Amino acid sequence: MKKIIIPKNIVTANSENSILYNSAIVVEDGIIKRIISTDDVSLLRNEYEIHNYENYTLIPGFIQTHIHLCQTLFRGLADDLELLDWLQKKIFPFENAHDENSLRISTQLGINELLKGGTTTILDMGTLHHQEIIFDELIKSGMRAYAGNCMIDRNDLYPKFSESTKWNLDNTYQWAKTFHNSSDGKIKFGFAPRFVLSCSENLLIETKEMMNDFEGSLYHTHSSENKKEVETVRKITGKDNVEYFDSINILDDKTVLAHCIHLSDDEVKILNKNNSRVSHCPSSNLKLGSGIANIPKLIENKISVSIGADGAPCNNSLSIFKEMHLTxxxxxxxxxxxxxxALTVFRLATIEGARALHLENEIGSIEVGKKADFVLLDLNKSDQPINVNENIYSAIVYSADKSNVKAVFVDGIQLVNDSKVKFYDEILVLENAKTELKKLIERTI
Amino acid sequence: MKKIIIPKNIVTANSENSILYNSAIVVEDGIIKRIISTDDVSLLRNEYEIHNYENYTLIPGFIQTHIHLCQTLFRGLADDLELLDWLQKKIFPFENAHDENSLRISTQLGINELLKGGTTTILDMGTLHHQEIIFDELIKSGMRAYAGNCMIDRNDLYPKFSESTKWNLDNTYQWAKTFHNSSDGKIKFGFAPRFVLSCSENLLIETKEMMNDFEGSLYHTHSSENKKEVETVRKITGKDNVEYFDSINILDDKTVLAHCIHLSDDEVKILNKNNSRVSHCPSSNLKLGSGIANIPKLIENKISVSIGADGAPCNNSLSIFKEMHLTxxxxxxxxxxxxxxALTVFRLATIEGARALHLENEIGSIEVGKKADFVLLDLNKSDQPINVNENIYSAIVYSADKSNVKAVFVDGIQLVNDSKVKFYDEILVLENAKTELKKLIERTI
Structure with missing residues (x-):
């Protein structure tokens, strides 16, 4: 498991934004042990497996901090709808109709697309039932993830898709016990009450308290995405969404809030005070007509911002390149x-994603001592900047797409080779997806 | 040259938006002669060259109505700038430094990217000097285009990049005489005074009059892109941009205006009254911070709207898929x-593009009697909608990208095969581009 990777150059995303040439990285036990001169590689040739990518640029694996793997199967089935209609008419009925098989294939579709696109770490919001399937597939894949079942104990939009508070808490506890810190520590638990409109106050609060039993876990929910949602939250709680979360003490530096489009000035201050994290999902926010989050203001207010593609039916892809471009x-x-x-945006998709998940000492940049999560990009293409070395962030953020991703490593293990995920038969995954989607749609009728 | 193309299905973009199954198209002399049942293909097998694409979706070639081929070489060299700075500091100096070699390679880069991405027809705004090179490359490529030299007879932003009114008019006349209706009629002339700030009133008016000598030509310029530009136009002319164009009688149904972001209600009425065309360039408009054109309002006011990627340094790609997604x-x-x-947007990129160029009886949809300009898309992919047949417009607009384009035909001639342009050695094009860009940058110092 000792490897040397020799790229054309290394975009480190370290604090100096160093770009290294004539450098190779030495990987042992899944860790970047050293960064050496390529001149020194020959001395080590016998001891190490050499991976020669001398035409490719090595960058940190991308980190997406808001994903719904369970929805990947529903891509294209819920277009041109506003959030609450989208949930009521399409997504809640579909998610509710998942069985173990359809959930498994949806997860596989998502993991396949994410890895091929250079994303090595995600924060996933699971679904109400069968969450063990998502964990099982994440563990098998070797990717890094925070994940957790989506908690719902009230649902005016689609009452069928809900369980009691006790059911939610008991099952969550069991899943957290089984899966937190699994997969050699690559999998951690992200407690995921869906959003105010589908969670009782009790559920929101008791979930936060449950985190005390699971050190290193996160709290992951949606907030302030849609104007009607914000109005309804105000009607129910008498408060704005973030203000409400603050009033029940669920905001701290372990809380990741997806969206945060419609925030008052006070709420921005609340996020700053609590050091809470915002996951920005631009394509989803546009496509559902939700709005444009004021990201420059959040950054100016020193709030942690990172990026997520959200679910495939609201964007309609899981490509970090599309999200960076839009961001x-x-x-x-x-x-x-x-x-x-371009540099700012590249950092949001790498080191700032790591920071959002409290993993900034482990991943998010190419530095000695960090986990060997990295991506090789072929940027030497006629549709990239011609003098790409001088314009590398522009190439990555403004011109590149999934087709530039050639190889992906997590924990030093290669998961993508020659633009293909090594452990999936993509044709089979697609065929299974067709079968399972057909059955799932029949179950919703 | 007699061919039968057998796709999985055909997205026609005809007036009923028909999607055809078990159908094949019969191509003779560059024309779609018939659309037949696949059952009848075997009867014709001996007479025709059969192209079997039974896993792919056949769609009309995409039409982009605002492109700057001459700028493709400058991708990534002018990021994060506002329009007038972008012109003054980067684009005018670069365009001015073009020699025949750098312009040729820039044009090749652009054509290669456009064709690989499924664009078969463009309206190109050329450059001040050496315009014959752009025509030469367009003709060699076999693609369909309106093109014309960019006219500039005043330039406060970068005075060096300008020629006298007479020089502009004389040279334009010669180029139009040589190239209008060339390449078997695939190339037509688009007169292209750049924008108000770089054209004298005399130039704008005499160019319009020159069109009388060239039936079927177009008038192509920029309008109302940027707030500072609009203010400056108002200072110079006392009028808003479109209002000014109307006052000097250059607006009619042969006029294509790129951008049209900052329009008064009166100007919308003027565009409607004159039946003038608007080319929407969303990624360029966002990236230069110009704004968001009110496209729904223009469509509601029955104004022709189509789509263009603009130049590579302001977007930073020539992909119609990125433009459709953003649109x-x-x-x-x-x-x-x-x-x-998704359907509305797909039509803007196909039949509405044809209508903008007065080519709606020749291209823009798959119908008997039209030119055989079409694209084969592989949409049977794990990152597309799983039941893609029921969600085909969603797939094309929201999920697909250049990697889904497998084959491209113009006038019945195959220009792209297996995602590669048949007549370019892409590695050589890229190497030449590096050499020429280096020399060009040295010429600007």
């Missing part, structure tokens, strides 16, 4: 063309 | 999630 572009008409430059 | 997504927070649905 940069959509702010510019509002905040000027110099806002959200 | 759909960016309107939804403003106009609701049901606005700009």
């Amino acid at each position: 940069a572009l959509i702010q510019k008409p509002l905040h000027g063309p110099t806002s959200m430059d | 759909a997504l960016i309107q939804k927070p403003l106009h609701g999630p049901t606005s700009m649905d």
Whole structure:
């Protein structure tokens, strides 16, 4: 398991944003042990497995902090709808119709797409039932993830898709006990009450308390995504969404809130005070007509911002490249063309993603001592910047897409080779997905 | 040259938006002669060259109505800048430094990317000098285009990049005489005064008059892209941009205006009254911080809207898939999630593009009697909608990208095979581009 990787160059995402040339990384036990000169590789040739990627750029694995693997099967089935309609008419009925087989294939589709696209770590919001299947597939895949079952104990939009508070808490506890820190520590538990409109106050609070039994776990929910949602939250609680979360003491640095589009100035202060994390999902926010989160303001207020593709039916892809492109572009008409430059956005998708998950000492950059989670990109293409070495962040954020991803390693183990996930037969996955989707749709009728 | 193409299905973009199964298209002399049942193919097998694409979806070739081929070489060299800075500091100096070799390679890079991405027809805004090179490459490529030299007879932003009014008019006339209706009629002339800030009133008016000598030519310019530009136009002319164009009688149904972001209600009426065309360039508009054009309002006012990627340094790709995705997504927070649905956007990129160029009886849809310009897409992929047949527009607009394009035909001639442009050695193009860019940058210092 001792490897040397020789790329063309290394985009480190370290604190100096160093770009290294003539450098190779030495991987042992899943860790970046050293970064050496390529001149020194020959001395080590006998002891190490050499991976020669001399035309490719090595970057940290991308980190996406808001994903719904369980929804990947539903891509294209819920277009051109507003959030609450989208949930009521499509997503809740579909998620509720999942059996173990359909959930397994949906998870496989998602993992396959994420890994092929260079994403090595995710924070996943699971689903109400059969969560063990998602964990099973994540463990088998070798990718790194925070994940947890999605908790729902009230559901006015689609009452069938709900369980009692006790059911939610008991099952969550069992899943957390079984899966937190599994897969050599690559899998951790992210407690995931869905959002205010589908969770009793009791559930929200008791879930936060449960985290005390699971050190290193996270709290993952949606907030302030849609104007109608915000209004309804205000009607129920008398408060704005983030303000409400603060009032019941569920905000701290272990809380990741997806979306945060409609925030008052006070709520921005609350997020800053609690050091809570925001996961920005630009394509989902646009496609559901939710709005554009004020990311420059959040960053200015020193709030942790990272990026997630959300679920495949609301974007309609899990590509970090599409999300980075949008993260940069959509702010510019509002905040000027110099806002959200390519380097800033690249960091949100790497080291800032790690920081959101409290993994900044383990992943998110290419540095000695960190886990060997990295991606090899072929940027030497006619549709990339021609002098790509001088414009590497521009290439990654503004021009690249999944087709530039050639190889992906997690914990020093190669999961993607020549743009293919090594452990999936993609044709078989697709065929199974067709079969399971057909059955699932029949179950919803 | 007699061919039968057998796809999995055909997305026609005809007036009924028919999707055909078990159908094949019969191509003779570059024309779609018949659409037949696949059952009847065996009877014709001896007379025709059979192209079997039974796993792929056949769609009309995409049409982009605002492109700057001459800028492709500059991708990634002008990021995170506002329009007028972008022109003054980067694009005008670079365009001015073009020699024949650098312009040729820039054009090849652009054509290669466009064709590989399924675009078969463009309206290109050329550059001030050496325009014959762009025409030469377009003709060699076999793609369909309106093109014309970019006219500039004043330039406060970068005075060096300008020629006299007479020089502009004389040279334009010669180029139009040489190239209008060349390449078996595939190439037509698009007169292209750049924008108000770089054209004298005389130039704008005399160019319009020159069109009388070239039946079937177009008038192609920028308008109302950037707030500072609009203010400066107002200072110079006392009028808003479109209002000014109307006052000097250059607006009619042969005029294509790129951008049209900042329009007054009166200007929308003027565009409608003159039946002028708007080319929407969403990624460029976002990246330069220019704004979001009110496309739903233009469509509601029965104004022709089509799509263009603009130049590679302001987007940073020439992919119609990125432009379609953005065309759909960016309107939804403003106009609701049901606005700009996938079908509407697909039509903007096909038949509405044809209508913008007055080619709607020749291209833009798959119908008997039209030119055989079409694209084969592989949508049977694990990162596309699983039941793709029921969600084909969603697949094309929301999930697909250039990697789904497998084959491209123009006038019945195959230009792209297995995702590669048949007549370019892409590695050589890239190497030449590196050499020429280096020399060009040295010329700007």
